[in-house]
Amino acid sequence: MMNIIVLGPPGSGKGTQAKLIVKELDFQYFESGDILRERAQEQDTLGQEIDRIIHQEGKYVPDEMVVAIVNDWITEAKLEQGIVFDGFPRTLNQYQNLQKILTERGSGIDKVIYLKVREEESVRRLSARRICPQCDLEFNLVTKPPKKDEFCDQCQKKLIQRQDDAPEIIKKRLKTYYQLTRPLVESVRQQGILEEIDGERSIDEIHQDILERIKK
Ligand SMILES: [Zn+2]
Secondary structure, three states: OOEEEEEOOOOOOHHHHHHHHHHHHOOEEEEHHHHHHHHHOOOOHHHHHHHHHHOOOOOOOOHHHHHHHHHHHHHHOOOOOOEEEEOOOOOHHHHHHHHHHHHHOOOOOOEEEEEEOOHHHHHHHHHOEEEOOOOOOEEEOOOEOOOEOOEOOOOOOEOEOOHHHOHHHHHHHHHHHHHHHHHHHHHHHHHOOEEEEEOOOOHHHHHHHHHHHHHO
């Protein structure tokens, strides 16, 4: 069965696209953020350490911790169903570890989808994100605007911007992302399994493009 990695800088819409693939092809979904947050709630040493790291803005959880969690997850996954990886791997080292974990179970990585979005477009999209302080509903003033000004559709509270989405923190996140991910992208390109996709089109156009590349 096929295993796919969806890569892209913050604001590239990779989460949306990963979920669409999961839905269309009935794959399992590995979303590193959710899985890390879940793990952080377990009050053991690893959970507490992850909790501390993910609450420092712009910081990433170290490879060995993420890899340990991925290993646990894959051990329980149904490998005959296919997996979409979203938000992991982020580094070449994580990628090589994932390959090793999958190879040991007679599986592997078949395609890496890379959503290309210019840096200024990432910044534009991310700085338009808003969240309701009361119900946590998410909006985007560009792509998913609230019905009324900057107020929550559900509870009419004034929307706020996450600290993480302040312009200077966005730029820091993007810089970190490209530094960490570039060697991974180059390695995958040499292996011939990289599919670079123009991420500045409509959600549906991108989705159709991805499906064609997966099927070929
Ligand atoms: Zn609300």
